[in-house]
Amino acid sequence: MEPIFDNERPIYIQLVEMIRIDIVSGKFEKGQRLPSVRELALTMKVNPNTMQKALAELENEKLIYTERTNGKYVTEDEALIEKVKKELAQEKVNQYLRSMKSIGISYQTAVKYLQELGGEDGISKV
Amino acid sequence: MELVKCNNLCKEFDQKQILKNINLSISKGKIIGLLGKNGTGKTTLIKLINDLLTPTSGEILINGEKPGIHSKQIISYLPERTYLDKDMKVSQVLRFFEEFYTNFRKEKAIKLLKDLDLKIDAKINKMSKGMQEKLQLILVMSRDAELYILDEPLGGVDPATRDYILDTILSNFKEGASVVISTHLISDIERILDEVIFIDQGEIVLTSPADELRQKENASIDEIFRRCFKC
Numbered sequence: 001m002e003p004i005f006d007n008e009r010p011i012y013i014q015l016v017e018m019i020r021i022d023i024v025s026g027k028f029e030k031g032q033r034l035p036s037v038r039e040l041a042l043t044m045k046v047n048p049n050t051m052q053k054a055l056a057e058l059e060n061e062k063l064i065y066t067e068r069t070n071g072k073y074v075t076e077d078e079a080l081i082e083k084v085k086k087e088l089a090q091e092k093v094n095q096y097l098r099s100m101k102s103i104g105i106s107y108q109t110a111v112k113y114l115q116e117l118g119g120e121d122g123i124s125k126v
Numbered sequence: 127m128e129l130v131k132c133n134n135l136c137k138e139f140d141q142k143q144i145l146k147n148i149n150l151s152i153s154k155g156k157i158i159g160l161l162g163k164n165g166t167g168k169t170t171l172i173k174l175i176n177d178l179l180t181p182t183s184g185e186i187l188i189n190g191e192k193p194g195i196h197s198k199q200i201i202s203y204l205p206e207r208t209y210l211d212k213d214m215k216v217s218q219v220l221r222f223f224e225e226f227y228t229n230f231r232k233e234k235a236i237k238l239l240k241d242l243d244l245k246i247d248a249k250i251n252k253m254s255k256g257m258q259e260k261l262q263l264i265l266v267m268s269r270d271a272e273l274y275i276l277d278e279p280l281g282g283v284d285p286a287t288r289d290y291i292l293d294t295i296l297s298n299f300k301e302g303a304s305v306v307i308s309t310h311l312i313s314d315i316e317r318i319l320d321e322v323i324f325i326d327q328g329e330i331v332l333t334s335p336a337d338e339l340r341q342k343e344n345a346s347i348d349e350i351f352r353r354c355f356k357c
Contacts, residue, residue: 005317007313007316007317007340007346007347007348008340008344008345008346008349009340009341010337010338010340010341011317011336011337011340012337013337038301041296042296042297045292045293045296045317045318046296046317046318047157047296047317047318047319047320048301049155049156049157049320050320050337053337
């Protein structure tokens with residue numbers, strides 16, 4: 001599917017966020033070789049230079065690494081992937097609790113509702 | 127060396143200054159948006175770079191040389207208005223391009239036309255406006271050029287055609303080459319731009335990497351442009 005970008009934020013940052021999610025969700029598996037910059041740019045429909053910048057940022061975060069001449073790979077470091085996943089989860093949890101609070105629902109009730117209304121597969125029963 | 131360099135470039139028509147003291151450089155491997163309202167000098171600047179007009183004063187250098195035979199070989203130009211003879215068939219236009227430009231990749235053009243289900247023996251005047259625009263873009267993008275200059279490639283096309291045009295630009299420009307896209311329809315193209323140049327009343331008012339500008343202003347290029355040139 002074609003990603004939708006928000007023109008109000010730097011495109012490269014949005015790419016970093018998307019690829020980070022692809023890594024923690026396992027769409028890109030640990031140790032997997034990534035497609036070339038140009039291929040990635042084409043699938044995401046962005047400028048190859050922007051993709052290059054995003055990958056450089058992910059490399060800074062150590063989520064990917066470059067093997068000289070062979071291209072770029074997802075990190076083998078499972079602990080790092082778990083850590084990043086937890087950080088993302090933290091953000092989502094904050095969002096959930098904040099939006100529950102905004103409609104007047106306390107923390108305890110929010111937790112209860114999560115189990116009650118969330119359904120077993122984690123998807124709303126409604 | 128810069129691909130294009132303009133030094134104090136001026137252009138007058140009938141003593142009216144259309145371009146005033148343009149200083150500009152375009153480096154290799156970038157997609158650049160030349161953004162300005164209608165009638166602000168975008169097309170004049172493009173025509174000067176393409177050697178279709180001569181400067182009143184100042185200079186333009188393409189790869190360090192004055193525009194001429196050499197620059198015409200390395201620049202692939204999509205003009206705002208069509209120059210194709212509409213009585214021609216697609217196959218005739220392909221032959222015409224092949225003879226005219228040594229860097230025209232006919233097989234590539236044929237493949238792209240095939241993806242569009244466009245028949246090679248179709249006459250241009252029998253094609254819809256959108257199809258004619260796509261044909262022209264395919265011709266221009268099928269050259270192995272160092273610089274692609276697209277003057278208003280999105281003028282008057284529907285959203286699906288617009289997506290096709292952006293895709294074709296992204297997937298077909300030669301690695302290391304640059305693309306200059308002039309337009310006033312900013313929101314449609316801004317996500318593919320490396321750099322933006324704002325031009326107004328014949329002057330360059332801003333040049334910046336696109337993402338840097340978004341980060342600094344916390345807004346889209348389109349929004350920044352509107353703020354800049356509020357009527």
